[in-house]
Amino acid sequence: MNIKPLADRVVIKMLEAEETTKSGIILTSKAQEKPQVAEIVAVGPGGVVDGKEVKMEVSVGDKVLTSKYAGTEVKVDGEEYTILRQSDILAIVD
Template structure:
C-alpha cells in the first residue's frame, strides 16, 4: 500500500514512488548497476486537487506508467520520490 507523506502536491502534480529496477533478466542473468534502466512504473503516493476545471484522475495507491525522463527527483524523509504533472503519466495499470 502507499506510504503516507506529509507533502501535498499543488494543482495537477502527483508524487510517485518509483518501482525497484530489475535485478535479473527473465533468463536469470544478473544485471550490473551500470546497465540497469530507469524504472517507468511506480505507485502514486499523493495527488493534488487538479486544475480549476480538470480534476486529477489518479489517486493514492494507483500503479502508473510514466515516461522515462518524466518528473523531478525529490527526497522526503530520506526516501526517493518523483514529482510530476498528471499529463506525464501514460497509463494506470
C-alpha cells in the same frame, strides 16, 4: 514531513528496477534501466490549470507508467520521490 502536491501534480515513488532478466541473467546496477513504473503516494486536488478544468484520473496506490525523464526528483526523510503533472503519466498498470 509530508508532501502535498498542488493543482494537477502527483507524487510518485519509483518501484525497484529488475535485477534479473526473464531468462535469469543477473544485471549490474549500471546495466539496469531506470524504472518507469511507480506507485502514486499523493495526488493534488486538480481544479483549474492554465484556464482549463482538470479532473484527477489517478488516486493514491495506483501503479503507473511514466515518461522516462518526467518530473522533478526530491528527497524527503531519506526517501526519493518524483513530483510530476498528471499529463506526464502514460498509463495505469494493473
